[in-house]
Every structure is written in structure tokens, then in C-alpha cells.
Amino acid sequence: MSLNTYGHLFRVTTWGESHGPALGATVDGCPPGVALTEADLQVWMDKRKPGQNRYTTQRQEADAVEILSGVYEGQTTGTPIQLAIRNTDQRSKDYGDIAEKFRPGHADITYWQKYGIRDPRGGGRSSARETAARVAAGGVARAVLGSMVPDMKITGYMVQMGPHRADPSHYDWDQIEQNPFWTPDAEAAEVWAAYLDALRKSGDSVGALIEVRVSGAPSGLGAPVYAKLDTDLAAAMMSINAVKGVEIGDGMAAALLTGSENADEISMGPDGPVYGSNHAGGILGGISTGQDIVVRFAVKPTSSILTTRKTITKAGDPAEIITKGRHDPCVGIRAVPVAEAMAAAVMLDHLLLHRAQVGEGPRGRIG
DSSP, X not given: OOOOEEOXXXXXXXXXXXXXXXXXXXEEOOOTTOBOOHHHHHXXXXXXXXXXXXXXXXXXXXXXXXXXXXXXXXXXXXXXXXXXXXXXOOOGGGGGXXXXXXXXXXXXXXXXXXXXXXXXSTTGGXXXXXXXXXHHHHHHHHHHHHHHOTTOEEEEEEEEETTEEOOGGGOOGGGGGGSTXXXXXXXXXXXXXXXXXXXXXXXXXXXXXXXXEEESOOTTOSOSSTTOHHHHHHHHHHTSXXXXXXEETTGGGGGGSXXXXXXXXXXXXXXXXXXXXXXXXTEEXXXXXXXXXXXXXXXXXOSOOXXXXXXXXXXXXXXXXXXXXXXXXXXXXXXXXXHHHHHHHHHHHHHHHHHHHHOSSOOSOOO
């Protein structure tokens, strides 16, 4: 299987399967001299790990990340960083009944059609368990970003669960860490809790909308054609399991606006250009404006549910299937720290690209 690597200069290759002995990432392109320990990465791993509350899968994994190379005496050396995460709570027997069947909504059938072989134990490589490696690599990116652009902040949060949307007028950013849904709207969190409890007990699942906001990013990141910042951000989010749509700024809603409504007016402030709005999501022509970068994506409902579904076997015979095991009733919850990690990797990649092309001196001064 090819194409397990993403990034231009900051490159991440993930490896491993859901029910194998371990999974992890090889991170190449990390600058030397950056302070990095396993504890620096573990704080992000703990946000994603399963079994933290009743709204996520009850698989119990410590998700303890090990740094096997690329760090000496607490600092990166500039050589490849190898990260490993041991699997400790696999229950492969849960998947014995589906070895010959395809789960509707899963990649089982397409993996079989492409490769002629698949790992039915949790989906193997297609499992969302793979995202643990991304979060570990994203922790490396955050460490580098902290040294290069200390004012940059990457914040992910849920804005909608099923038909229930958070109210921006209720947003309190301190609330994100105070509820199991990573939402800044405490009232929405209460509604979602009751809604998801009912779905979980019925054996069903639901989708969600996630938003990621990057504040403090410098202007000038990205390139006009094939390395647009929004292109790489969209691709990064779209690569996350179960994501079916991505927007930048107003996204699809921009189609409802007129040109006079959509164009963000510009004035000159004491420290540079000031924009009257941010319909563009902080990116124009593929290049960052210096405003907050806003990315939003839709996650489909978890396909592993206890409701009986019609399917076929590998022989093409009709069958019925119930997916046993431990699954997230709303996979969007644990997609939040994954999205933050992917955003961190993309932002660092573009900072390195920018520095390689134009250096770190003054450019395009206005006023």
C-alpha cells in the first residue's frame, strides 16, 4: 500500500494497524534544537485516547507514545523522529463474525476490491485508530511551532451534532476543555449529552461538524497555485477518517452571498492591514492574510452500529450484519484533537516552505 506520507518539508509517514502490536509515525524534516520529550506529546495523546467517557468507544488504551529516535538529551537532532504507540486492548474476536462480510459504510468492500485482501479486525489500516499516530506527529509540529511562532494558537471544537448546532453567541472558549464534546457552547453540550445518550442506547450513531481556528498565523504562508494553504488544509482534514466535506471560511455559504457582501473590506491599522470581516477564512489566493484561519469539516455517522443492516459476503451472497465491538456513537468527538494535529502539521510545513523560499526578512511592507 502506497501513499502513507503527507507534507512537503515537514513529512509524516504513519504505519501500523488497529489490532497489530503497535502503530506510529516517522516524522522527517523536523528542525534540530527543538525541546521535545514524550511528556510534550502525551498531553495531546490524552485528548484523543479512547475510553475517557461514555460518549466514546470503551476500548481502553493508554496511548503512551514512545520516542525511538531523532531526539537526544531532550532536543530534536534534525534526523527522523520515530514515534511508537503500543496497542494493548485489542479484542479481535469481536470481528470474527464479519470476516466474510462487508460492513456497510466501511472501507471493507473497497479495500477488498482494490487489494484482494483486508484485515477485518477493526478495519486494519482504515481504522480510526491510525489517527493516534497523527496526533503524536502533530505534537512534534506543535513543539516546533511553539519555538518558531509562539503566538500561534490552534483550537478545534465541535459546532454541530446531528441537527443540533452550537450558538456562536454562547461561545466561551474556556468551556472547550470543560465538556466531553470539545464545544465552546455549554448549553449545546447539555443538549448533545441527552441526544447522544438516547442514540447510544438505541445502538445508533450520528455525524458532526468540527471547526478548527488558527490564530496568530503570519501573513504570506502558502502559494498561489499547487501549494495553496487552504488546499493543503482541506486535504489534511479530508484525509481524516469519516470526513465527507471541508470548508474554508464561509465555505458553501459563500455561494449565497453577493460580491459586495463576501469581499472582506480592508483598512490600515497601526500594525498593518485590518479586515472588516473574515468570510475568506484567513486565506486569499491560497496565501494567509494574517487573520484567523478557519477550517470546518463534516464527519459522517459511525458506520459500526448495532442495528441490523443488509450486505453481501465476499462470495457475493446476500447477508445481514450487526457490527459488534466498541465504537464511538459520534466519531466527531475524537476527531477534534486529530484535526488540531493535522492543522499543526500543515501550518509548520508551510512555515518551513515559506522560510525556504523567501527567507525570514521583511517582505511586501504596506504603508
